[in-house]
Amino acid sequence: MNKLQVLKQFLGLKLRGKFRSREALVAYQEIRWAAFVNSTLTQSPFYLPYIKGGKVNRQTLPIIEKATFMDHFNEINTVGIDRDEAMALAVKAESSRDFDSTMGDITVGLSTGTSGKRGLFLISPSERESWVVMVMDRILPPKWLKKQKVAFFLRANSNLYTSVQSAIYDFKYFDIFQPIESLAKDLLVYQPDVLAGQPSILMALTDILTQGNSKPTPWRPKQIVSFAEVLHTEDAAVLKTVFDAPIREVYQCTEGLLGVSCDHGTMHLNEDNLIVEQEWIDDQYFRPIVTDFTRKSQPVIRYRMSDVLKVKQSPCECGSPFMAIEKILGRDDDVLWIQGKRVFPDVLSRKIALATDAFSRYEIVQTGEAEIQVYIQSNKFEETKAAIASVLDEYLLAQQNQPFQILWHSTKFNPSLKQRKIRHEIQHTIH
Ligand SMILES: [Zn+2]
Structure with missing residues (x-):
């Protein structure tokens, strides 16, 4: 240079x-x-x-x-x-x-x-x-x-x-x-x-x-x-x-x-x-x-x-x-696609923040076109789960006929690089 x-x-x-x-x-x-x-x-x-x-x-x-x-x-x-x-x-x-x-x-x-x-x-x-x-x-x-x-x-x-x-x-x-x-x-x-x-x-x-x-x-x-x-x-x-x-x-x-x-x-x-x-x-x-x-x-x-x-x-x-x-x-890497609709992470995280404060951390990962995994660290797991579920339901209610799976996990996070509140994992091609 x-x-x-x-x-x-x-x-x-x-x-x-x-x-x-x-x-x-x-x-x-x-x-x-x-x-x-x-x-x-x-x-x-x-x-x-x-x-x-x-x-x-x-x-x-x-x-x-x-x-x-x-x-x-x-x-x-x-x-x-x-x-x-x-x-x-x-x-x-x-x-x-x-x-x-x-x-x-x-x-x-x-x-x-x-x-x-x-x-x-x-x-x-x-x-x-x-x-x-x-x-x-x-x-x-x-x-x-x-x-x-x-x-x-x-x-x-x-x-x-x-x-x-x-x-x-x-x-x-x-x-x-x-x-x-x-x-x-x-x-x-x-x-x-x-x-x-x-x-x-x-x-x-x-x-x-x-x-x-x-x-x-x-x-x-x-x-x-x-x-x-x-x-x-x-x-x-x-x-x-x-x-x-x-x-x-x-x-x-x-x-x-x-x-x-x-x-x-x-x-x-x-x-x-x-x-x-x-x-x-x-x-x-x-x-x-x-x-x-x-x-x-x-x-x-x-x-x-x-x-x-x-x-x-x-x-x-x-x-x-x-x-x-x-x-x-x-940004592409944060967006969830739920039944063909783009769900912005900060919109979702804000809704969740408004719905509940009962978690210490959570992560939502889209692992398939019709599959989301939700990881929650909380001593009030059921309460957090219910709150997040009600937020996600808003997106799912529009098209009730199409199956969409949400898998719930109670977890303890280690501070790790890949941790983000909301993540999209489909099409991961680089190994
Ligand atoms: Zn300025």
Whole structure:
């Protein structure tokens, strides 16, 4: 990675300053789009036919989803990489836990939700530089006189992430396939300034560090970074109590760095790098269709995310013209499907929280199309079971004729990585 380039881009971003208005932002997006058509879409066999006289009417481009994106992988990417070769390499790298998978100078990464559907992402050196610039600008502002120690809890390391390693940051990768208890010990030895991980990991760490008491830990990070999964409000409150540090929430997925929360805790979409079209579900919720100007080796154009975003009604006090999001709902890996209907985890967990407080912990796992397992840790098992059953019944009553099985288990949880309140296990294909 060219550090001079990173510095130049970072300073450029700082000098550009903030957008004064939504109109200024939209005008800027259109300039970036025109440049992107010329620099990138002309290199993509999939998009080339849409270019007429050096221009593309964005609305004529197909809206695509993950399946199409993977089916047309070879034609979409601009660097001539073959999907099957890249997939073989990425799977090998991940199963050997040696994450150095490059083809030429392109990094190949594997993405899987717990749904297990495989995706591939390609990152070129210059895209890595742009990513680092965004991290410096929005997530970890550099403190020039002191190196910041960052503990990064990840399913799979990638040289995308370690590329932030530099004079300003000291990165330590914590492999979440290792037992969480030993990771927690290492964490206390390392004592990072920044603790970064997905919410389920961060919650498991709080359990261990406080031995379940939600007391502040002896060591405290200065910043928590949460990514990859939805951070539920109640979990955020526990993290704040235990670590006494601000939380920066990052909306990053295979499709790119989509958003970051501001100092007021509001998630804003990175609209200086993205155009986000809204496919409205009702007057508050929409599915984002993303076009990303930073992805040149693997263009992400009018890509319909599986997430549902709830728009924030009142303007954020920070004054950013970037779209403010109240909530991210239904990351694929958390969603339950009950008789063909999507059930959002935070809706379900909120209903359960309202119905009962008699448990210390529960987990709902969908293990089949018509099968859910409910694990409850409680000294009032029957009471909790009745409350959760009544909530689930709301979803089942609509179609009483179709069989749907709920299996109940009384259990004692160990703090473990895979623990989430609500989980979907069907289609788990990666072993
Ligand atoms: Zn804000």
